[in-house]
Amino acid sequence: MDRPAIIRKTAADLRVPPNLADYAATREAFSWDAVRAELAGLPGGGLNIAHEAVERHAQGVRRDHVAFRFLGEKAPQDISYGELSGLTNRFANVLRSLGVGKGERLFVLSGRIPELYIAVLGSFKNGTVVSPLFSAFGPEPIATRLNLGKGAVLVTTEMLYRRKVEKIRGELPTLRHVLLASEDGRPTNVPGTLDLTTLMAQTSDHFDIAPTQAEDMSLLHFTSGTTGTPKGAMHVHGAVATHWATGKYALDLHPDDIYWCTADPGWVTGTSYGIIAPLLHGVTSIIDEAEFDAERWYRILAEQKVSVWYTAPTAIRMLMKAGAEIARKRAFPHLRFIASVGEPLNPEAVWWGKEVLGLPIHDNWWQTETGGIMIANTPAFDIKPGSMGRPLPGIEAAIVKKDAAGKVSPVDTADTEGELALKAGWPSMLRGYLNNEERYRKCFAGEWYLSGDLAKRDADGYFWFVGRADDVIKSAGHLIGPFEVESALMEHPAVAEAGVIGKPDETVGEVVKAFVSLKKGFEASDSLRMELLGHARKKLGAAVAPKEIDFLPSLPRTRSGKIMRRLLKARELGLPEGDTSTLESS
Amino acid sequence: MKEEELRATVIATLKTIAPEVEEGDLHTDKPLRNQVDLDSMDWLNFLIGLHEKLKVDIPETDYAKLVTLGDVLAYLQAKTK
Numbered sequence: 001m002d003r004p005a006i007i008r009k010t011a012a013d014l015r016v017p018p019n020l021a022d023y024a025a026t027r028e029a030f031s032w033d034a035v036r037a038e039l040a041g042l043p044g045g046g047l048n049i050a051h052e053a054v055e056r057h058a059q060g061v062r063r064d065h066v067a068f069r070f071l072g073e074k075a076p077q078d079i080s081y082g083e084l085s086g087l088t089n090r091f092a093n094v095l096r097s098l099g100v101g102k103g104e105r106l107f108v109l110s111g112r113i114p115e116l117y118i119a120v121l122g123s124f125k126n127g128t129v130v131s132p133l134f135s136a137f138g139p140e141p142i143a144t145r146l147n148l149g150k151g152a153v154l155v156t157t158e159m160l161y162r163r164k165v166e167k168i169r170g171e172l173p174t175l176r177h178v179l180l181a182s183e184d185g186r187p188t189n190v191p192g193t194l195d196l197t198t199l200m201a202q203t204s205d206h207f208d209i210a211p212t213q214a215e216d217m218s219l220l221h222f223t224s225g226t227t228g229t230p231k232g233a234m235h236v237h238g239a240v241a242t243h244w245a246t247g248k249y250a251l252d253l254h255p256d257d258i259y260w261c262t263a264d265p266g267w268v269t270g271t272s273y274g275i276i277a278p279l280l281h282g283v284t285s286i287i288d289e290a291e292f293d294a295e296r297w298y299r300i301l302a303e304q305k306v307s308v309w310y311t312a313p314t315a316i317r318m319l320m321k322a323g324a325e326i327a328r329k330r331a332f333p334h335l336r337f338i339a340s341v342g343e344p345l346n347p348e349a350v351w352w353g354k355e356v357l358g359l360p361i362h363d364n365w366w367q368t369e370t371g372g373i374m375i376a377n378t379p380a381f382d383i384k385p386g387s388m389g390r391p392l393p394g395i396e397a398a399i400v401k402k403d404a405a406g407k408v409s410p411v412d413t414a415d416t417e418g419e420l421a422l423k424a425g426w427p428s429m430l431r432g433y434l435n436n437e438e439r440y441r442k443c444f445a446g447e448w449y450l451s452g453d454l455a456k457r458d459a460d461g462y463f464w465f466v467g468r469a470d471d472v473i474k475s476a477g478h479l480i481g482p483f484e485v486e487s488a489l490m491e492h493p494a495v496a497e498a499g500v501i502g503k504p505d506e507t508v509g510e511v512v513k514a515f516v517s518l519k520k521g522f523e524a525s526d527s528l529r530m531e532l533l534g535h536a537r538k539k540l541g542a543a544v545a546p547k548e549i550d551f552l553p554s555l556p557r558t559r560s561g562k563i564m565r566r567l568l569k570a571r572e573l574g575l576p577e578g579d580t581s582t583l584e585s586s
Numbered sequence: 587m588k589e590e591e592l593r594a595t596v597i598a599t600l601k602t603i604a605p606e607v608e609e610g611d612l613h614t615d616k617p618l619r620n621q622v623d624l625d626s627m628d629w630l631n632f633l634i635g636l637h638e639k640l641k642v643d644i645p646e647t648d649y650a651k652l653v654t655l656g657d658v659l660a661y662l663q664a665k666t667k
Binding site: 136138159291292293294295296314318321322323326476507508511530531533534535537538541542543547 | 601602604605606607619620623624625626627628629630646647649650
């Protein structure tokens with residue numbers, strides 16, 4: 001079908017006057033200090049995310065407004081801002097009674113259950129740093145992250161504890177307390193753990209928020225690089241200024257919105273925009289505890305009267321696959337804005353939104369390291385399908401190139417490919433990688449933060465994603481470090497070497513594919529393939545383990561001994577193999 | 587198809603996606619995805635695998651009904667009669 005290159009917005013597209021109406025003027029007048037002035041701040045001075053997100057509303061007119069509506073197997077469970085205040089106070093008191101203090105790390109590992117949200121916000125109140133784990137991680141990624149982050153407390157469920165943590169408990173020397181959320185309402189009783197509900201019931205629902213400052217650490221988000229262990233990106237309470245501003249401009253949140261962020265809080269989108277940003281704006285968030293299901297999702301959009309929806313390309317492509325008929329069985333008169341993040345949204349998907357749901361889908365771009373949305377298509381923008389949009393107010397983005405001397409400078413010519421960079425200093429920028437100053441410094445060149453993404457900027461100032469500058473795999477919007485997968489495969493006695501790539505996939509972007517060569521005495525077979533797959537899944541979990549494993553007699557390496565993942569990928573795709581002059585052998 | 591035969595086929599299909607599964611550990615009446623690590627893609631591939639092996643159509647609109655192993659078995663039993 002022939003479609004124009006630009007989706008022009010008209011008054012009919014803007015039923016609610018957008019928060020960002022005049023892009024140029026708002027950018028011009030913008031200052032982060034003015035945004036900070038819109039925050040409440042702690043009564044005695046200082047800044048705390050939970051105060052901005054919960055207390056401000058709990059002590060004001062929105063006390064009885066629904067903050068979260070949880071959709072599970074049973075009837076929906078609503079938690080108002082006032083109730084959320086009491087529950088998170090109780091959780092903070094539990095931490096205090098256990099002697100868990102400011103700056104210590106609490107990890108969460110669970111599905112999207114109320115306890116997870118209460119634990120995250122209660123930890124902020126106590127000044128305890130939160131590190132989210134994805135519930136589909138296997139024991140190995142869990143242990144790696146808990147140990148790197150020196151986790152003192154783990155909040156999880158009985159089922160996940162038994163399946164993934166119990167066996168590795170002895171390998172987690174810093175972990176002092178495991179708090180279990182019950183799955184059936186009955187108190188849990190598992191050796192070496194505490195029952196969260198019981199502890200919460202025994203404490204007070206009053207708590208004085210710890211006097212955190214804007215530069216105190218709030219969140220530790222692990223993300224994957226090409227080499228080595230995962231990196232713990234450190235974020236601070238002051239990031240809340242970005243979450244406030246982006247909730248306002250990029251997601252266009254208005255007080256009466258019903259908002260649904262489909263991301264899991266195990267990843268940065270699910271915390272920044274699944275927990276923090278909507279609460280800052282006092283809106284009602286829908287949280288669906290179930291996994292993706294097309295019919296269910298359309299039902300939620302319609303029945304819950306969702307007005308602002310923040311989702312991901314993989315989910316959108318799965319909805320597209322399920323067919324338009326399911327969508328057309330329902331109407332979505334309340335829906336007014338759809339945004340997407342995780343990987344570039346293909347033009348086809350942007351148009352599908354317009355044709356099937358009546359609204360185009362607005363792509364935006366950011367990373368774990370940026371803490372919040374940086375580049376976006378906002379409601380008032382004309383959309384160029386396939387583009388991530390334009391930098392938000394307060395964000396300066398550029399395409400940069402390195403010259404022969406290694407100096408990085410912006411490229412002014414439109415449509416030139418280069419690395420996407422941001423002028424350092426926005427409030428939610430990472431403050432470092434935990435215990436890894438060198439890797440942190442490598443993210444910057446002069447005043448620029450280097451994203452590792454290759455992109456172009458067109459003459460109208462819209463940015464277009466081109467590819468990754470490294471070997472990191474992006475599957476269903478999540479970064480997967482090939483090294484972590486290779487290491488797990490190498491632990492199997494049959495494996496001599498392993499190389500892992502992202503294989504393009506039309507639904508999830510890339511799937512993890514592994515190439516292995518075998519040690520002497522082992523022979524490639526389907527049963528060994530299955531054994532390796534099971535081995536990797538048990539260690540890594542479904543979210544990280546490879547979906548495909550191929551055997552090779554040996555893996556191509558550079559003269560310095562590094563496995564050439566790019567060459568493996570080129571061969572997989574039948575592409576020209578490029579410069580192989582550094583290859584060990586042909 | 588006989589019940590045991592159907593069950594064996596379903597487990598075998600599941601094992602092509604999650605070879606680590608021990609049949610004895612599976613509770614027939616509990617959500618399968620709470621017991622086995624299956625992301626959305628694994629789940630989809632599992633259903634596609636069943637469709638291919640058993641030549642049974644599983645329309646997208648029925649996916650929501652298939653939660654436990656018991657649900658899957660009963661659904662397929664009805665369709666393969």
